[in-house]
Amino acid sequence: MTSSDKTLADRTYRQLRGDIVNGRLAAGSKLKLEGLAQDYAVGMSPLREALARLMGDLLVVSEGQRGFWVAPLSLDELDDVSRVRALIETEALNAAIRNGDAEWEHEVTAAFEALAAVEEHLPHTREPLPPEQLEIWEARNRAFHAALVSAAGSPMLIKLRALLYQQSERYRRVSLNVSRGWRNVHDEHRAIYDATMQRNALRACRMTELHLARTAEEVRKAMAALSRDDDAPGDKA
Amino acid sequence: MTSSDKTLADRTYRQLRGDIVNGRLAAGSKLKLEGLAQDYAVGMSPLREALARLMGDLLVVSEGQRGFWVAPLSLDELDDVSRVRALIETEALNAAIRNGDAEWEHEVTAAFEALAAVEEHLPHTREPLPPEQLEIWEARNRAFHAALVSAAGSPMLIKLRALLYQQSERYRRVSLNVSRGWRNVHDEHRAIYDATMQRNALRACRMTELHLARTAEEVRKAMAALSRDDDAPGDKA
DNA sequence: TGTCAATCTTATTTCGATATTTTTTCGAAC
DNA sequence: GTTCGAAAAAATATCGAAATAAGATTGACA
The missing domain is CATH 1.20.120.530 (GntR ligand-binding domain-like)
Known part of the structure; x- marks a missing residue:
């Protein structure tokens, strides 16, 4: 939105990050790819790219072939x-x-x-x-x-x-x-x-x-x- | 290879990480997507996912619509x-x-x-x-x-x-x-x-x-x- | 020499095919 | 009648390839 959103993956990364940090996406909840793709109006590739980056921020966790979750709080x-x-x-x-x-x-x-x-x-x-x-x-x-x-x-x-x-x-x-x-x-x-x-x-x-x-x-x-x-x-x- | 390589993106992530850390991929060098996809025998999707994760490890940097580079050393x-x-x-x-x-x-x-x-x-x-x-x-x-x-x-x-x-x-x-x-x-x-x-x-x-x-x-x-x-x-x- | 446009290269994304996991259904055994 | 397990079905994640769009380059023209 505000800063460098040169690519869709970039924008999606920032939006997701914001929604996780402010709790709009609840801690521990499953991130269903199809739903997210619809909500953020992007395809799978930029979405997955954004999620992969969020793993590095410790905001998202993933498990083998089972998908992504919002990192839990404890x-x-x-x-x-x-x-x-x-x-x-x-x-x-x-x-x-x-x-x-x-x-x-x-x-x-x-x-x-x-x-x-x-x-x-x-x-x-x-x-x-x-x-x-x-x-x-x-x-x-x-x-x-x-x-x-x-x-x-x-x-x-x-x-x-x-x-x-x-x-x-x-x-x-x-x-x-x-x-x-x-x-x-x-x-x-x-x-x-x-x-x-x-x-x-x-x-x-x-x-x-x-x-x-x-x-x-x-x-x-x-x-x-x-x-x-x-x-x-x-x-x- | 050795540990949890449940997905291609996972394996590619580990391989790339190793090749960057040990210098096989030179610091500062451009990571051309097509070439990498060939070298690691994967498609664009897992490759980009791996690169996105490596950004979180500070091993790869990217610029808008211009691609990815191995993070430079100084x-x-x-x-x-x-x-x-x-x-x-x-x-x-x-x-x-x-x-x-x-x-x-x-x-x-x-x-x-x-x-x-x-x-x-x-x-x-x-x-x-x-x-x-x-x-x-x-x-x-x-x-x-x-x-x-x-x-x-x-x-x-x-x-x-x-x-x-x-x-x-x-x-x-x-x-x-x-x-x-x-x-x-x-x-x-x-x-x-x-x-x-x-x-x-x-x-x-x-x-x-x-x-x-x-x-x-x-x-x-x-x-x-x-x-x-x-x-x-x-x-x- | 500088600028613009055409062209080429490359990154990005969409979309559809495939593989995996999860859920449900159905049947047999207790 | 309930429980357990296998098989089918549904849901979902993963991946590859082709289409799109952005940036870089070249060469013509001013």
Whole structure:
């Protein structure tokens, strides 16, 4: 859509990726090729190509002659992803604080202010965020975290960080659908931003770890609640 | 071939991956689809699927309607990959030393001894290793490093480690074709092994870092020599 | 020398044929 | 009457080949 969609396979890859990350395609569900080909209006070849690429992003799994599934989510994997993400993200942030120049500071500031504009009047109530505002917040949150590490000077670190961020985002979306309102995520972002601008790498990394750990904890609660609901689905059969 | 080749796309993926990692398909070279389809005796569909998956492994790059290339190698990327690999690998080794049980110790020991059996009568001369012995050494080196971290208890860490190992292997293969004989790589492996068995995580990680840094240094020299040769290819035009 | 158009090469995609897995049906045994 | 298993049927994944469309190249013309 927005960026380089030179081929149908490209476009389909991006669409599928979005639909998996935001949960429109449920975790663990079977991806029936014929249905997908219809929904996305493509033939088998570009579709399979897109799915093959998504395997590399750890968003899709496949089994021999049996087809493709959306990669499942689990509490164990949530822990795993969160911990590895903290490792990568702090390493990258540390490097960025060492290497970042004035332009980087400017970009981080712009990203932070854009994010702050959304976060400052976030509902403290327990009503769920309207979908389109959620999309805006997701986009700016992603942009802020990406901007922070953009000066790390390590393409590999940045690639891995993006991979792990995307994994985390899948989990986070689960919790946002169940969430009892927003914790003070904005304060956490501000703490990271301030420490970064002061070039206090140690503090910036600690704040990042805290931020990731709290997010993971929130997701963990939401997922635990969900799986309890699955076990005891109430009255309706 | 050996493992799960349930589909043609699978087999082609593995074959291509091997041919890229061991350098049979040169870094940066164009992957002409028709030619590959002939060489690997497959149609377009499985071939493209395999290439799409290789993009996720960072072994292949593609550009819009222009096709596929073997991902290029560069000195900058070598540094980048080596550093990130050290980060991931030490983190994983540290966790493995914390978590590893007796079975893990046994597996590591078996892998080390298999590797040692090859390394102990490695030529100290400057003759290049015969290809089939090189393959054996590569396989056992890979198995040893994989065994070390296998008890890390973090699937994600292990996945990323495998990705980075594969990247490093591409670079290492370059240097082995130019190499002036083997440095005492066996002593380095033994040092890592001994520290690991003593559950001395700090020392094991330091030895690993040293091992990776030395390997990277060797590759760097080889690549620098190669690119000098490219610039001044001698008499022949 | 630069630009445009015709042509050729190559990547991309569609579509239909084939092979595999899953489900259903039917029958026999317990 | 129920359970188990085999065989047929349906659904689905995989693959190859031909059609399409995009990009690169060449050569004529200005």
